[in-house]
Amino acid sequence: MDTEKPRKAPASSQARRQFLFDSARMACGVSLLGLGVGLYARNATALPPAALRPPGALPEPEFSAACIRCGMCVRDCPYHMLHLAKPEDPMPTGTPYFVARQAPCEMCEDIPCVKACPTSALDHSLKDITKAKMGLAVLVDQETCLNFLGLRCDICYRVCPVLDKAITLAPQSNTRTGAHTLFIPVVHSEHCTGCGLCEKACPTAIAAIKVLPIYVAKGQLSAHYRLGWVEKEKAGGSLVTPDVEHRYHTPEGLKYDHRSGKVVPDMPPSSDAAPPAPALKALQGNKL
Amino acid sequence: MNAPPNRIGAEAIAAKGWLAAHKWLFLRRISQIGILLLFLVGPWFGWWIVKGNLNFSYTLNLLPLTDPYLLAQMLVAGKTPEQLAWIGVAIVVVFYFLVGGRSYCSWVCPVNLVSDLASWLRTRLGLKGGAHLSRSARYWILGMTLVVAAVTGTIAWEMVNPVSMLHRGLFFGVGFAWAVVLAVFLFELFVMRQGWCGRLCPVGAFYSLIGKLSLLRIRLPQREACNDCMDCFAVCPEPQVIRPALKGVDGAGPAILAANCTNCGRCIDVCSKDVFVFGTRFGDKVEKISPSAKRIAPAA
Numbered sequence: 001m002d003t004e005k006p007r008k009a010p011a012s013s014q015a016r017r018q019f020l021f022d023s024a025r026m027a028c029g030v031s032l033l034g035l036g037v038g039l040y041a042r043n044a045t046a047l048p049p050a051a052l053r054p055p056g057a058l059p060e061p062e063f064s065a066a067c068i069r070c071g072m073c074v075r076d077c078p079y080h081m082l083h084l085a086k087p088e089d090p091m092p093t094g095t096p097y098f099v100a101r102q103a104p105c106e107m108c109e110d111i112p113c114v115k116a117c118p119t120s121a122l123d124h125s126l127k128d129i130t131k132a133k134m135g136l137a138v139l140v141d142q143e144t145c146l147n148f149l150g151l152r153c154d155i156c157y158r159v160c161p162v163l164d165k166a167i168t169l170a171p172q173s174n175t176r177t178g179a180h181t182l183f184i185p186v187v188h189s190e191h192c193t194g195c196g197l198c199e200k201a202c203p204t205a206i207a208a209i210k211v212l213p214i215y216v217a218k219g220q221l222s223a224h225y226r227l228g229w230v231e232k233e234k235a236g237g238s239l240v241t242p243d244v245e246h247r248y249h250t251p252e253g254l255k256y257d258h259r260s261g262k263v264v265p266d267m268p269p270s271s272d273a274a275p276p277a278p279a280l281k282a283l284q285g286n287k288l
Numbered sequence: 289m290n291a292p293p294n295r296i297g298a299e300a301i302a303a304k305g306w307l308a309a310h311k312w313l314f315l316r317r318i319s320q321i322g323i324l325l326l327f328l329v330g331p332w333f334g335w336w337i338v339k340g341n342l343n344f345s346y347t348l349n350l351l352p353l354t355d356p357y358l359l360a361q362m363l364v365a366g367k368t369p370e371q372l373a374w375i376g377v378a379i380v381v382v383f384y385f386l387v388g389g390r391s392y393c394s395w396v397c398p399v400n401l402v403s404d405l406a407s408w409l410r411t412r413l414g415l416k417g418g419a420h421l422s423r424s425a426r427y428w429i430l431g432m433t434l435v436v437a438a439v440t441g442t443i444a445w446e447m448v449n450p451v452s453m454l455h456r457g458l459f460f461g462v463g464f465a466w467a468v469v470l471a472v473f474l475f476e477l478f479v480m481r482q483g484w485c486g487r488l489c490p491v492g493a494f495y496s497l498i499g500k501l502s503l504l505r506i507r508l509p510q511r512e513a514c515n516d517c518m519d520c521f522a523v524c525p526e527p528q529v530i531r532p533a534l535k536g537v538d539g540a541g542p543a544i545l546a547a548n549c550t551n552c553g554r555c556i557d558v559c560s561k562d563v564f565v566f567g568t569r570f571g572d573k574v575e576k577i578s579p580s581a582k583r584i585a586p587a588a
């Protein structure tokens with residue numbers, strides 16, 4: 001078929017057979033090519049763990065459906081920390097990413113990258129950068145984190161733009177010295193944006209805290225799990241019939257004290273002048 | 289001048305002068321290189337006249353341009369663009385509907401420079417023949433890329449598309465895109481003239497569909513003056529489009545209406561008889577003999 005007009009039905013059966021044969025051959029060849037492209041595309045949609053998407057990015061592989069590889073986000077980022085993937089990079093060619101340890105997202109308040117995106121690849125309903133979820137910081141190495149070693153590095157805690165929310169320091173006793181406190185950096189996923197400033201700032205040779213893609217970093221409770229204390233708060237009170245308080249058969253004027261495990265005089269706290277009941281003396285000091 | 293000059297276009301150079309015989313080629317190179325420079329002065333000097341690349345670009349924060357083929361793949365993959373990209377695609381479609389879809393190929397696309405270089409070298413080295421592949425293959429590939437986008441839910445062709453790889457690579461870092469472009473070059477040089485641009489490339493195929501009814505066309509008002517030197521056929525990247533208009537096959541012409549004419553204007557340059565000019569698809573009608581009438585006629 002050397003003219004580009006679709007061929008009219010050929011007249012002779014010989015020509016028709018040739019036409020069908022040619023078409024079938026073409027269809028086979030192109031299908032094979034399509035299979036190759038499709039499989040390659042399928043395999044390449046999983047991002048390597050160090051590559052993070054700009055703020056508001058759709059999850060993979062949806063991102064690869066929406067992003068038209070234009071690089072507008074790269075151009076409008078004032079910190080020049082986004083790159084477009086090259087053909088040899090292990091992710092969809094031409095899509096934007098950043099590597100936190102090299103250059104993290106500075107969390108611009110006006111989010112120029114999202115504004116520049118001409119597609120739905122970067123979610124335009126993201127107006128508050130602290131709601132971004134580019135990844136999740138994880139303190140991956142407790143053996144090299146300086147705070148875990150008992151030093152007061154605190155750098156990740158202090159550089160975090162969502163200060164004191166995304167990372168908090170949890171005191172823990174230092175069993176090595178027996179006298180000091182460890183300040184353990186704890187990341188809270190509801191506040192961490194995955195900007196990567198902590199990973200970039202971590203002073204160890206290889207960062208002890210790293211931002212990972214959410215699907216790698218985050219676990220999930222089974223769907224049927226309920227947290228009792230959360231449910232109780234939601235319901236505004238206990239959801240099960242409260243236990244009836246156990247009654248002890250104690251002599252009059254005495255009661256069983258749960259805290260001390262002893263039988264004590266049962267009297268209002270103010271009436272300390274009242275004389276001890278006669279039966280008390282006999283029972284004093286004995287556990288029931 | 290009895291012995292026919294054997295260099296393509298030598299007759300035209302003799303008749304019109306070197307400059308006139310390369311006019312459209314020059315204008316085209318200015319357009320191609322100019323567009324590349326517009327994109328390059330941003331990353332080079334920080335003069336942001338144009339941002340983005342051929343997939344989507346934004347000129348002076350005023351003019352959005354969106355590649356309709358990319359948009360089509362995105363839509364079948366199940367995603368939608370923002371308003372700016374819709375405006376951009378409307379502008380591009382209207383523009384190429386007017387000037388001919390495949391003008392994109394010869395006036396804008398950076399791979400054309402590679403393809404033209406391969407063609408030129410092929411002629412210079414006297415390389416002939418090569419593999420055979422139908423010129424309709426590109427439409428099959430175009431269809432395939434849309435199917436793959438729908439099935440995988442990703443714009444899969446962008447992973448391998450040499451056109452955007454080259455263009456993007458020039459402004460965002462080439463990486464191994466050079467190898468892909470080199471492959472296209474070698475393929476066109478040794479395996480098949482116009483093997484990529486004229487047979488495989490789905491981008492060109494898509495633009496040819498946009499320009500199927502386009503206004504700007506090569507016209508052949510002087511076709512009676514043709515002396516059958518065949519230079520236009522030798523220089524044209526889609527030589528099959530010329531014959532119907534030049535020879536009036538099935539009453540065609542005198543305008544080249546085939547969607548795959550790239551409006552490059554090389555035929556105008558190399559014709560010593562000035563057979564070709566740029567014009568519109570409308571104009572002096574020639575009497576139309578319907579193909580069916582012609583086929584029946586001898587039998588009757």
Ligand code: SF4
Pocket residue numbers: 054055076077078079080081082104105106107108111112113114129
């Ligand atoms: S929020 Fe700012 S620093 Fe972060 S990717 Fe967007 S433009 Fe760049």
Ligand code: SF4
Pocket residue numbers: 066067068069070071072073074094095096116117118119121122
């Ligand atoms: S601006 Fe949007 S469509 Fe363009 S490369 Fe960035 S994410 Fe992709």
Ligand code: SF4
Pocket residue numbers: 136137159160161162166167187191192193194195196197198199211
């Ligand atoms: S990535 Fe690190 S610095 Fe950024 S918000 Fe999360 S904890 Fe804070």
Ligand code: SF4
Pocket residue numbers: 506523524525526527529530544548549550551552553554555556
């Ligand atoms: S017919 Fe002329 S303008 Fe059209 S592609 Fe061929 S040489 Fe170029």
